[in-house]
Amino acid sequence: MGKWLPLLLLLGITQAHGEMVALEDDELSAVQGAGIGFVLDGVLFDANQATITINDINNANGQNVPISVKEFYLGATGSNKGAVLNPVTIGRLDHPFTLGLAKGEDLRSLRDDGAWVQTTPNNVSVLQLNFPERLIGVGGQACIAGFAAAGSNCSTRAEGRVDMGIRFDFQVAAGRTDILNIDIAELVMDGSYLRLWGDDPRAQLVGEARVNIFAKSLELMSCAAGAANCATTAEQAARTAYLTNAFANIALGYGKSQPLLFDVNSNGQFVLELPNPVAAGTTQAERNALAADFYANAPRTNLVIGNLNFGGTRPGYGQVPTGGYNFGQSEIRGLSFNYLKVTSRDL
Amino acid sequence: MTSRLLALCVMLLSLPALAEMQALDDETLSQLNGQGGVYLSGEFSINKDGGVLWSLPLNNDPATWSADQRSCATPGASAVEHCGLRIAVRSEADGGWYVLDNMKGIFSFEGLTLRTRTINDGFGGDGANFNQDVLEFGLPSEVKFKDGSFAFGVANQGGWQNSSLSQANGGNPAYQQTNIFSAKIDGSIRMQGNVLIFPK
Numbered sequence: 001m002g003k004w005l006p007l008l009l010l011l012g013i014t015q016a017h018g019e020m021v022a023l024e025d026d027e028l029s030a031v032q033g034a035g036i037g038f039v040l041d042g043v044l045f046d047a048n049q050a051t052i053t054i055n056d057i058n059n060a061n062g063q064n065v066p067i068s069v070k071e072f073y074l075g076a077t078g079s080n081k082g083a084v085l086n087p088v089t090i091g092r093l094d095h096p097f098t099l100g101l102a103k104g105e106d107l108r109s110l111r112d113d114g115a116w117v118q119t120t121p122n123n124v125s126v127l128q129l130n131f132p133e134r135l136i137g138v139g140g141q142a143c144i145a146g147f148a149a150a151g152s153n154c155s156t157r158a159e160g161r162v163d164m165g166i167r168f169d170f171q172v173a174a175g176r177t178d179i180l181n182i183d184i185a186e187l188v189m190d191g192s193y194l195r196l197w198g199d200d201p202r203a204q205l206v207g208e209a210r211v212n213i214f215a216k217s218l219e220l221m222s223c224a225a226g227a228a229n230c231a232t233t234a235e236q237a238a239r240t241a242y243l244t245n246a247f248a249n250i251a252l253g254y255g256k257s258q259p260l261l262f263d264v265n266s267n268g269q270f271v272l273e274l275p276n277p278v279a280a281g282t283t284q285a286e287r288n289a290l291a292a293d294f295y296a297n298a299p300r301t302n303l304v305i306g307n308l309n310f311g312g313t314r315p316g317y318g319q320v321p322t323g324g325y326n327f328g329q330s331e332i333r334g335l336s337f338n339y340l341k342v343t344s345r346d347l
Numbered sequence: 348m349t350s351r352l353l354a355l356c357v358m359l360l361s362l363p364a365l366a367e368m369q370a371l372d373d374e375t376l377s378q379l380n381g382q383g384g385v386y387l388s389g390e391f392s393i394n395k396d397g398g399v400l401w402s403l404p405l406n407n408d409p410a411t412w413s414a415d416q417r418s419c420a421t422p423g424a425s426a427v428e429h430c431g432l433r434i435a436v437r438s439e440a441d442g443g444w445y446v447l448d449n450m451k452g453i454f455s456f457e458g459l460t461l462r463t464r465t466i467n468d469g470f471g472g473d474g475a476n477f478n479q480d481v482l483e484f485g486l487p488s489e490v491k492f493k494d495g496s497f498a499f500g501v502a503n504q505g506g507w508q509n510s511s512l513s514q515a516n517g518g519n520p521a522y523q524q525t526n527i528f529s530a531k532i533d534g535s536i537r538m539q540g541n542v543l544i545f546p547k
Contacts, residue, residue, distance in 0.1 A: 037547030043486070043540030050534035055421045056498060056526040064422040087540055093470050093477040098547050159471060204439030264443030268503030268523035344501070346525055 035100015
């Protein structure tokens with residue numbers, strides 16, 4: 001508020017001799033339409049007291065299979081699977097979430113080799129929602145503590161990591177409920193973004209998305225804690241899959257030649273498509289150029305699970321489980337979609 | 348802040364006998380601080396008893412409904428249910444529609460706040476460098492839902508039409524809507540914290 005004082009004084013003083021002056025073109029051109037940044041300060045989310053049911057998912061006989069959503073929480077790291085919820089600040093003031101419009105030629109994406117490349121076409125106005133950015137060089141934080149393979153280019157610090165979880169109870173049939181309980185510890189999603197723009201020739205909304213998920217641990221349990229056969233540590237361990245040091249960089253779309261098309265066709269069916277990147281080329285030389293650009297610059301999808309274990313128990317927080325079945329490390333790296341088309345169909 | 352305002356009030360009260368109202372000079376004005384911010388708590392209910400578009404039929408069989416009737420009951424349910432608000436968006440010139448259908452329920456919240464805040468410290472050392480004003484949108488600590496519901500689906504027309512009725516009876520057999528999922532929410536959800544908004 002103190003800032004306003006000099007301004008008010010200044011206004012009071014200058015009123016007598018100054019009037020409004022139009023901005024020159026060169027001054028105007030220096031004004032960049034900037035978006036807004038936002039930080040989630042001390043947030044905590046807990047839907048444990050609510051009854052949430054998901055419907056309209058049917059079985060083969062066309063009967064509704066209700067899914068109850070339980071133990072849905074988000075809080076600071078160290079929550080012990082949601083038992084101790086504390087608020088967490090997501091995003092930093094100098095590396096916040098951002099929402100805004102930008103020109104296609106001004107946007108950059110981080111390629112796997114650490115270079116920033118343009119992936120959006122020129123001369124389009126792109127609406128973008130960015131998660132906290134990734135940093136190259138100074139100030140980079142480990143994306144997963146103690147797991148160098150995940151990189152150290154996250155802007156989120158240790159205290160900004162998130163614990164979250166959700167449990168789905170599928171009421172498959174009378175007397176039978178299947179459970180999927182997900183708990184994620186130290187989740188970071190830096191560098192994720194969604195970019196949307198209008199494609200003139202296609203006359204539709206197109207986009208590009210990058211989803212980065214880094215987690216110290218992710219546990220999938222197939223029973224409700226405390227229920228029959230799911231009370232003791234051994235019983236719970238026998239029904240749990242443990243992912244330790246897991247991360248995924250999912251790249252959907254390369255705006256220049258393979259934008260992500262998500263639309264509904266005129267029959268009222270959902271379509272998700274990544275078109276053939278060389279489709280726009282009319283000559284062999286053009287197609288070669290498009291392909292070369294696509295292979296050089298299109299972001300790749302990586303999926304890495306530092307350790308996968310079924311049925312073991314963790315000796316300590318964030319540690320690789322012992323016992324059970326240890327599947328070691330599994331990786332998918334450098335996956336690139338040449339073409340993808342998914343359409344819904346009524347059953 | 349309050350004491351300053353109080354002093355001003357006292358001053359104003361004590362003056363009327365001897366002085367008439369005078370405009371404040373710039374310097375005095377510049378010493379006044381507006382005490383900003385809004386604190387909201389409330390309850391609202393949307394489409395609890397349906398909208399104006401459709402009245403409630405007697406059963407859940409679309410073939411028996413009249414042109415102005417529609418029920419949005421959960422698949423397999425026997426009781427009929429009012430339909431809520433519908434939003435349809437088409438993202439392709441000749442394409443189909445994304446539909447957010449049957450939005451209804453009662454929502455109540457306590458302590459939604461909106462104010463500005465100067466941040467010049469804290470935030471793990473980031474605050475001192477940041478040193479500017481932000482808009483602080485304080486989340487209510489608790490949001491209560493009663494019979495809240497919505498459905499997400501895709502359709503080939505923006506407006507809902509009864510595909511079980513012939514066109515002569517006000518329906519459209521070509522109408523196609525697929526609900527991907529629908530949700531019902533009851534009870535209270537804890538949502539605490541602030542969203543800090545600033546230009547970037």
